Amino acid sequence: MSIDKENIRPTHITNKEWYYFHIELVVDPDFQQGSPSLFNSMEVDNLTWKTLIGNSLKTLHGIRGDACHFDILDKPKSKPVNRVIIRTQLEDKELFITSLTNYTFWVGLHLGSEFDTDGYLKINKQALYLGLLLNDF
Secondary structure: OOOOHHHOOOOOOOOOOEEEEEEEEEEOHHHHHHOHHHHHOOEOOHHHHHHHHHHHHHHHHHHHHHOOOEEEEEOOOOOOEOEEEEEEEHHHHHHHHHHHHOOEEEOHHHHOOOOOOEEEEEEEEEEOOOHHHHOOO
16 A cells, blocks of 8 residues: 555644633632631532623623633632633634623622622633643643
8 A cells, every 4th residue: 555645734733713711710808818618618610600701791892792602611620619711712812801801790699698709700821722721720
């Protein structure tokens, strides 16, 4: 069997369709220090993450933000589960950055009234490739 070298094309991993974010839900430090056991029991599920991120996009960018697609890829296995890695389309990168960094909310509305504190979403890291985020996760 002979190999036709003219028809072999190199394969490159150059898919620049996606952009990745490592996001953390940050609560008021007074709450974190005043109720460490409650903070350490925090667990944000995928539906809550979708709601928080979707609300931030819609609040700051209206219908354009509401139309942005994103996927939740991973979250920590041990508590507190207040971090997540998401994937979004590269052209929506700036919308995500502005909406996530400017959105604050009452945590009790999403996690239960025992979490009586304010919170915000913090972008810990962002990258064009997923592998660059996994080391810190």
